Amino acid sequence: MLAFIQAGGAGTRLKQISGDLPKPMVPICGKPILEYQVESLVRDGINEIVIVVPPQTKAIQDYFGDGSKWNAKISYIVEESPLGTAGALYFLAKKHRGDFLLIMGDLMLDVSWKRFISFHRKSGAIVTTFAHPNSHPYDSDLLVVDDEDKVLRVLSKKEKRDFFYRNITNAGLYVVGGELLETFEDMDEPIKMDFEKELLAPSVDSGLVYAYRSSEYVKDCGTPDRYEAVTNDVKNGVVAAKNLQNPQKCIFLDRDGTINIFGDFVTNKDKLRLIPSAPKAIARINNSPYLAICVTNQPVVARGETTLAELSEIHAKLETELGKEGAYLNDLFFCPHHPDKGFPGERPEYKIHCDCRKPGIGMLKQAQRKYNIDFKSSWMIGDTTQDVQTGINAGCKTVLLLGGDPLPYGKYADAKPDFICNTLEEAVEHILSEEK
Numbered sequence: 001m002l003a004f005i006q007a008g009g010a011g012t013r014l015k016q017i018s019g020d021l022p023k024p025m026v027p028i029c030g031k032p033i034l035e036y037q038v039e040s041l042v043r044d045g046i047n048e049i050v051i052v053v054p055p056q057t058k059a060i061q062d063y064f065g066d067g068s069k070w071n072a073k074i075s076y077i078v079e080e081s082p083l084g085t086a087g088a089l090y091f092l093a094k095k096h097r098g099d100f101l102l103i104m105g106d107l108m109l110d111v112s113w114k115r116f117i118s119f120h121r122k123s124g125a126i127v128t129t130f131a132h133p134n135s136h137p138y139d140s141d142l143l144v145v146d147d148e149d150k151v152l153r154v155l156s157k158k159e160k161r162d163f164f165y166r167n168i169t170n171a172g173l174y175v176v177g178g179e180l181l182e183t184f185e186d187m188d189e190p191i192k193m194d195f196e197k198e199l200l201a202p203s204v205d206s207g208l209v210y211a212y213r214s215s216e217y218v219k220d221c222g223t224p225d226r227y228e229a230v231t232n233d234v235k236n237g238v239v240a241a242k243n244l245q246n247p248q249k250c251i252f253l254d255r256d257g258t259i260n261i262f263g264d265f266v267t268n269k270d271k272l273r274l275i276p277s278a279p280k281a282i283a284r285i286n287n288s289p290y291l292a293i294c295v296t297n298q299p300v301v302a303r304g305e306t307t308l309a310e311l312s313e314i315h316a317k318l319e320t321e322l323g324k325e326g327a328y329l330n331d332l333f334f335c336p337h338h339p340d341k342g343f344p345g346e347r348p349e350y351k352i353h354c355d356c357r358k359p360g361i362g363m364l365k366q367a368q369r370k371y372n373i374d375f376k377s378s379w380m381i382g383d384t385t386q387d388v389q390t391g392i393n394a395g396c397k398t399v400l401l402l403g404g405d406p407l408p409y410g411k412y413a414d415a416k417p418d419f420i421c422n423t424l425e426e427a428v429e430h431i432l433s434e435e436k
Contacts, residue, residue, distance in 0.1 A: 007105030254382030257404020299338035304345035
C-alpha cells in the first residue's frame with residue numbers, strides 16, 4: 001500500500017503560527033504535523049510515501065529527505081501551480097496502478113491503517129472514506145450511508161437541510177482503488193480537481209463507495225483555535241490513546257429515558273424529544289477518554305408499530321438534535337427483536353429469541369469488535385435494572401437512572417447497580433470524577 005499525502009496547501013488561515021512554513025510543517029510539541037502522519041503510517045508497515053509539496057519552499061524535502069530516517073521510502077511531487085485535492089494524482093497515475101491511501105497533510109491523526117485497509121478490501125470498495133461524527137455536523141459535509149456502510153450520497157454543508165440526518169462526517173482520509181487513476185489516462189497535463197466533488201461524489205452511483213466509521217483521532221489543524229486544541233490533545237496523550245489498536249473505554253447509553261424523554265413508545269420521529277440536560281452530558285463524554293455509544297432495544301419493529309425506515313428517521317433526528325447542541329454518539333446499535341408473540345400486525349421474522357436484546361450483550365459485543373472496547377474499563381447507564389443487568393453480564397460497571405422509566409426495577413430487580421443517579425449529567429460527572 002502506497003500513501004499519497006497532499007501537503008501543497010498554502011495554509012493562509014494559520015499564517016500567524018506557520019509563517020513561511022507549509023502548513024503540514026507547523027510543529028506541534030516539537031514535531032511537524034506531517035511527521036506524526038509519517039510515523040503513524042510506518043508503524044503499520046506503510047513505507048512507500050509520495051508527498052505533494054509546494055514550489056516556493058523545500059522545507060518538506062529538506063526535513064524528510066528520502067525518508068530513510070523513518071524507515072520509509074519518500075518521494076515528492078512539486079505542485080508548480082495549485083491543483084486542488086486531486087489534480088496531482090495525474091502524476092501518480094503515470095507510475096502506480098494499485099490501491100493507495102489519500103491523506104490531507106494538515107490533519108493531526110493517529111489511526112490503525114490496518115483496520116482501515118482491511119475494511120476497504122472486505123467491502124470491495126472503489127473508494128473508502130474515513131468517517132466519524134463531530135460536534136458541529138450542521139456546518140459539515142456529511143455522508144449518507146445505508147446499514148451496510150455503503151455511501152448513498154455526499155451531503156455538502158452548503159446544501160439546505162430541511163430534514164434530519166445522521167452525524168457521519170468525511171474526515172479527509174481515503175483508501176482509493178487504482179481504478180480511479182484511469183480518470184487521468186487520457187490527460188495530456190494535470191488540471192485542478194477537487195477529489196470529493198469530481199471523483200468521490202460521481203463514484204457513489206457505482207455502489208462501490210463505503211464509509212469506514214471510526215472513533216480514532218483525525219482533526220484539521222488549519223486555524224489557530226484548532227491548532228491550540230490539537231496541541232493540548234497531543235500533550236495529554238489523547239491522540240495516541242484513540243488509536244483502535246489500543247483498548248478503548250466506553251460509556252454505553254440506553255436510549256429511552258436516558259437520552260430522550262421516556263413516554264409512550266417512540267414509533268415515529270415526532271415522538272422523540274431529548275431530555276434537556278442529555279446533550280450537555282454526552283458532550284462531556286465526547287471530551288473525555290470514553291466513547292459514547294447508544295445500545296437500545298426497539299421491540300416496536302417486531303410488533304409492527306415501526307418500520308426500519310421509520311426507526312432510521314428517529315435516529316437521524318436524535319443525532320441531528322444532539323449535534324445542534326455540540327454533542328454526538330460515536331455509534332448507535334439497536335435490537336429490533338421481541339420474543340413474545342400475539343401482537344396485531346407483528347412481524348414474525350423479528351419474533352425470535354436473540355443475543356442482542358438486552359440484557360443479552362450482543363449489541364455491546366458488536367460495538368466491542370468494531371471499536372476494540374475493554375468492558376472492564378467501561379460503564380453501562382440506563383433507566384431500568386434491565387440495563388444494569390446488561391452491564392453486569394458484560395462485565396461493565398453500571399449506573400441506574402431514576403428519572404426515566406417510572407418502573408425502573410422491573411423483572412431484573414435483583415440486579416444491583418454500582419451507583420444510582422437522578423440524571424445522566426450526574427452519572428457522567430460521577431464517572432469522570434473517578435478518572436481524576
